[in-house]
Amino acid sequence: MASSRAVPNLEFRRLRGQRSPGEFAALVRRAAREIGEQVACDARYIGRVEAGEIRCPNYAYERVFLHMFPGLTLADLGFSARETVRGRAARGRTPRPPDPYYGNNGNNSTYSNEESDVLRRAFMTSGTVTVAAASLGFGPLPGAEALRSDLPRQRIGASEASAVEAAVRQIRLLDDRHGADGLYKRAAQPLRAAYALLDAGATTRGSTADRLAAGAGELAISVGWLAHDSGRLEDARSHYAEALATARVAGDTALEAHAFCNTSFLARDAGRHREAVRAAQAGQRAAGQLGSDRLLALLTLREAGAWAGLGDRAGCERALSRAHTLFGRGPSDTDPEWMSFFGEPELQALEAQCWSALGDWPRAARxxxxAAALQDPHFARNLALYRAQLAADLARADAPAEAAAVGEQVLDALEGDVESTRIRAMLDDTARVLGSRRSTAGVTSFLDRHAATAPAAAARV
Known part of the structure; x- marks a missing residue:
C-alpha cells in the first residue's frame, strides 16, 4: 500500500510508454541479463515505482535502468537522490552502517542495508501480517508456535504472498554477496513463518494460493541452499525434500524442477552420484513443460556432474554436449527468476567440476x-567459489605457484564479506595438496596465511 506521502513518478511512467507494466518488467529483466545483473522485476515492482513508493531504486536496479536509458540520470528517471531518501550522506560510507542481518561487524554493506529497508517497509504496510512481517523481515523473531497460533485468525492474501516472495529475493541477494554461513540460522525463522502462512491459508484459492505455495517452496530451497553451502548437508536434504513435497501438492512443475536441480547438486556433493543422476533427469522431465532452454541446460549440467562423479566419462561428455546446445539457444522470458546467476561463468565452472571429478586437472583449470575471468565481481560469493575451484585444479595440475596466487585471492574474499564453509573446505583441500611444495615461490606465504585464518573461520561456524 502506498504511503500517503508518495508522489507518483510521472517521468518513469512516461518512459514506459504504451507497454503494459508486465511487458516493461520483461524488458527490465532482459536488460539485467545483458549486464550480468540480478533483479526480480515484475509488474508489481513497476507499479510501486510509478506510484512513488520506491523513491530511489537499489544499486542493482540503478545499474539496469541506466543501462536501459543511456545518458539519463536517476533524476531524469523521476527518482530522488539516494542521500535524501536514506539520510546517509552526512554520515559517509566508512565505517559501514550496521546490517540487521549480520550485526555491527564492520563487514556488511550499504547495499544490504538498503535492501533491508525496502523489505521491512513492504512487510509492515499491511496490518494483517504483523507477526509474519517480523519473521519474514529478519526482525525480532517470535517463536514458531506463537506465530502459528496467531496466523489462523488473520486473512491470508496477496500481502502475505508478497512478503514471502520478497524474503526469497532478499536471501538470494545477500547470499550472492556474502555466502551462506552468516545467513543460515537467521533464515530458518522466515521459513517457518512462510509455512505457517501456507498452513493458515489452506482454504485460500486461486492465484494467491499458488503464489503462497510457490513462495514457501522457493524459500525452502533458498534456506536449503544456505544449509548446503555452509556444510549442513542433512539439513539441506530436508529442506529440498520439503520444497519438492510442496511442489507436488501444489502441482507446480517449475518449483519441482528447481527442487530436483538442487537435490541433484546436493546428492553429488554427498557422494550419492546415482541419486544425483536420477534427480537431474527427473528435473529435466519436469522442466520440459516450461519452455526454458537455460533451465534444461543447468539440469543437464547437473547430470553431467553426476556422471563424472561415477567415473563415466562418456556419459559426462554426452550430457555436456547437450548442455552446451541448450545453453547456446540463449535466454528467454520463460527462464525462472532464480536462474539469474546462470550465465557463461557458471557454465564454465560446472564443466570445470566435471573434468576435475574425472581427474583431468589441466582441462578443469582452463x-x-x-569462469573466474568472466564473472562479474558484483557476485562476490560466486567469484570466490570459481577461484577456489581454479586453485584446487591448478594445485593438482602441478602448477603450485599459480595455485597459491589464486588461493591468496580467495583468502582476500573470505577475510572480507564472503562467508562460505563450502569455499573454505575447497581451500583447505588446496592447502593440503600444496603442503609438500613449500619451496615453490609463493606457496609458503599462502600456506602460512591460510593456517593463520583457520581458527577465526572455525569460530564463525
Whole structure:
C-alpha cells in the first residue's frame, strides 16, 4: 500500500510508454541479463515505482535502468537522490552502517542495508501480517508456535504472498554477496513463518494460493541452499525434500524442477552420484513443460556432474554436449527468476567440476579460469567459489605457484564479506595438496596465511 506521502513518478511512467507494466518488467529483466545483473522485476515492482513508493531504486536496479536509458540520470528517471531518501550522506560510507542481518561487524554493506529497508517497509504496510512481517523481515523473531497460533485468525492474501516472495529475493541477494554461513540460522525463522502462512491459508484459492505455495517452496530451497553451502548437508536434504513435497501438492512443475536441480547438486556433493543422476533427469522431465532452454541446460549440467562423479566419462561428455546446445539457444522470458546467476561463468565452472571429478586437472583449470575471468565481481560469493575451484585444479595440475596466487585471492574474499564453509573446505583441500611444495615461490606465504585464518573461520561456524 502506498504511503500517503508518495508522489507518483510521472517521468518513469512516461518512459514506459504504451507497454503494459508486465511487458516493461520483461524488458527490465532482459536488460539485467545483458549486464550480468540480478533483479526480480515484475509488474508489481513497476507499479510501486510509478506510484512513488520506491523513491530511489537499489544499486542493482540503478545499474539496469541506466543501462536501459543511456545518458539519463536517476533524476531524469523521476527518482530522488539516494542521500535524501536514506539520510546517509552526512554520515559517509566508512565505517559501514550496521546490517540487521549480520550485526555491527564492520563487514556488511550499504547495499544490504538498503535492501533491508525496502523489505521491512513492504512487510509492515499491511496490518494483517504483523507477526509474519517480523519473521519474514529478519526482525525480532517470535517463536514458531506463537506465530502459528496467531496466523489462523488473520486473512491470508496477496500481502502475505508478497512478503514471502520478497524474503526469497532478499536471501538470494545477500547470499550472492556474502555466502551462506552468516545467513543460515537467521533464515530458518522466515521459513517457518512462510509455512505457517501456507498452513493458515489452506482454504485460500486461486492465484494467491499458488503464489503462497510457490513462495514457501522457493524459500525452502533458498534456506536449503544456505544449509548446503555452509556444510549442513542433512539439513539441506530436508529442506529440498520439503520444497519438492510442496511442489507436488501444489502441482507446480517449475518449483519441482528447481527442487530436483538442487537435490541433484546436493546428492553429488554427498557422494550419492546415482541419486544425483536420477534427480537431474527427473528435473529435466519436469522442466520440459516450461519452455526454458537455460533451465534444461543447468539440469543437464547437473547430470553431467553426476556422471563424472561415477567415473563415466562418456556419459559426462554426452550430457555436456547437450548442455552446451541448450545453453547456446540463449535466454528467454520463460527462464525462472532464480536462474539469474546462470550465465557463461557458471557454465564454465560446472564443466570445470566435471573434468576435475574425472581427474583431468589441466582441462578443469582452463574452464575454472574462464569462469573466474568472466564473472562479474558484483557476485562476490560466486567469484570466490570459481577461484577456489581454479586453485584446487591448478594445485593438482602441478602448477603450485599459480595455485597459491589464486588461493591468496580467495583468502582476500573470505577475510572480507564472503562467508562460505563450502569455499573454505575447497581451500583447505588446496592447502593440503600444496603442503609438500613449500619451496615453490609463493606457496609458503599462502600456506602460512591460510593456517593463520583457520581458527577465526572455525569460530564463525
Amino acid at each position: 574452464h575454472a579460469h574462464r
